[in-house]
Amino acid sequence: MLWNIALEFFLLFLFIWFRNLPQYTNFKMLAILLATIVLHLTDLIILFISTCANAWRTDGVANYDLWYDCTQRNGGYNCRGTNDADWLQAVQALMVLATIFCLISFIFFLCQLFTLVKGGRFFFTAVFQVLASLFVMSGAIIYTVMSPEWKNENDTYGYAFVLAWLAFPLTLISGFIYIVLRKKE
Amino acid sequence: MLSVLALTSVVLLGIASQITAIVVYTSWERHALVGSDVRLSCSFFSWQWTSPDVTFSWQYRPDGAKEGISIFHYGGGAAYVDNKGPFRDRLEFVGNPSRRDGSILIKNLDFSDNGTFTCDAKNPPDIVGRPSSVRLLVFEKVPVQAGVVTGAIIGVVLGLLILIVAIYYLMRFLVARRVFSLSMSKHGKKGKGKEGSQQKQAGPLK
Numbered sequence: 001m002l003w004n005i006a007l008e009f010f011l012l013f014l015f016i017w018f019r020n021l022p023q024y025t026n027f028k029m030l031a032i033l034l035a036t037i038v039l040h041l042t043d044l045i046i047l048f049i050s051t052c053a054n055a056w057r058t059d060g061v062a063n064y065d066l067w068y069d070c071t072q073r074n075g076g077y078n079c080r081g082t083n084d085a086d087w088l089q090a091v092q093a094l095m096v097l098a099t100i101f102c103l104i105s106f107i108f109f110l111c112q113l114f115t116l117v118k119g120g121r122f123f124f125t126a127v128f129q130v131l132a133s134l135f136v137m138s139g140a141i142i143y144t145v146m147s148p149e150w151k152n153e154n155d156t157y158g159y160a161f162v163l164a165w166l167a168f169p170l171t172l173i174s175g176f177i178y179i180v181l182r183k184k185e
Numbered sequence: 186m187l188s189v190l191a192l193t194s195v196v197l198l199g200i201a202s203q204i205t206a207i208v209v210y211t212s213w214e215r216h217a218l219v220g221s222d223v224r225l226s227c228s229f230f231s232w233q234w235t236s237p238d239v240t241f242s243w244q245y246r247p248d249g250a251k252e253g254i255s256i257f258h259y260g261g262g263a264a265y266v267d268n269k270g271p272f273r274d275r276l277e278f279v280g281n282p283s284r285r286d287g288s289i290l291i292k293n294l295d296f297s298d299n300g301t302f303t304c305d306a307k308n309p310p311d312i313v314g315r316p317s318s319v320r321l322l323v324f325e326k327v328p329v330q331a332g333v334v335t336g337a338i339i340g341v342v343l344g345l346l347i348l349i350v351a352i353y354y355l356m357r358f359l360v361a362r363r364v365f366s367l368s369m370s371k372h373g374k375k376g377k378g379k380e381g382s383q384q385k386q387a388g389p390l391k
Contacts, residue, residue: 086334093338100343 036181039174040109040129044102046167047136051095055158056143057151063158065147066092087146094139095164101132102171109178116183126178133171140164207231207314209306214320217294224279225319227287227304231311237262240307241280241287244316245272247300257289271297294323 055063062071066088070079105128112122143161208230217223227241240260246253256267257276264278275293280286287306291298298321305316 089332089334090338093335093342096335096339097342 032181036174036177037109039170039177040102040106043129043132043167043171043174044099044106046163046170047095047099047102047132050160050163050167051099053160055160056164057147057155057161058158059152059155064151064155065158066095066143066160085146085150087142088150091139091143094135094142098132098135098139098167098171101128101135105129105132105178113183118183120183122178122181122183126175129171129175129178133168133175136164136171137168140168205232207306207308207311209304209314209317211302211304211317211319214322216322216324219294219296219323219325221294222290222292223294223321224288224290225302225304225321227280227289227306227317228285229287229306229308229314231285231308233308233311235283235285236309238309239282239285241282242305242316243287243289244303244305245270245300246303247297250300253301253303259287294321296323299323 051066053063054065054067056065058064064070068079070077072078105125108128109122109125112120112125116122140161143164147157210228210230212226215223215225225243227243238261240258242255242259243257244253245256254270256270256272257278258265259278259280259282266276266278267273272291275291277290277292278288279290280288285306285308287304301318301320303316303318306314
């Protein structure tokens, strides 16, 4: 129910935005623009889920990491603190920074779409997107390298970990697209 | 008018000193390494002047024990430290009672010193108040608290970002001023990256 309302608002916003956009009579340009926006939004959503979901590690029943590591035992919760895992806090920070930079680059993209001169490149958008991909890469690498000594024997990596590794090439590709993309017409 | 105001405030203060109690301040929690010294601070707020009969008492309750034992007392101008209990020869009074400071120093900590220290201060005639407790945690290695590293990294990176943006705008502003005073035509060179801003600024020169 709420999703329908949100979708309607999103479509209305898109409609109004496209009416104010400079006239992209060329269908190919419009397709490229839409594809770029969709890719960027996908990146943003993946980064959000990977950062906020507490599911970097799972033992089949419960999810642990990145934010808390609590198991239920005899009716009460027993939580392991991140005090002796400085690298885990570094991974938290890097994921949050990557999400923030991806969001900033999307806002920059929307701004530069209107303010850029003809033939100009989306420079700042590309910079922030590439930085976001570097942060995600660093976070995922740190977690991959340090987690064997942190997790239990029969734990496997959760879906948020997979999403983080997926976000890295997607954001890098998106960044390169912005480096190559020129504002035409 | 001013004298009425002064009189009212004095009367209110007098009333307030009768209805408010003494408030004792200590830290919430102290972390320390094994073998080090830790200073437990205790201070108080009271509407009365600091009396010469001010008293400070420290009580220690180990983790898991129900009752506490008294380990320090200052009264009548003299300090009495623990000479029989777990802190004998390790406790030192480093406070200044005339400045409302009743801090103690515990030397050479051990794991058995984990527990709650309660400070009770009395400033006659202001004696109604609650004592305040500080928890002592003794570690072999002081851990980094949750979120400190996270917040530090995020703060540093965002701070650098804001700094770089500020420097960028500052450089643009300075270059614009130099172009204005030297009247050199630099606007043709950097069209790509600066998004035509210098074109706009070099406009009135032409």
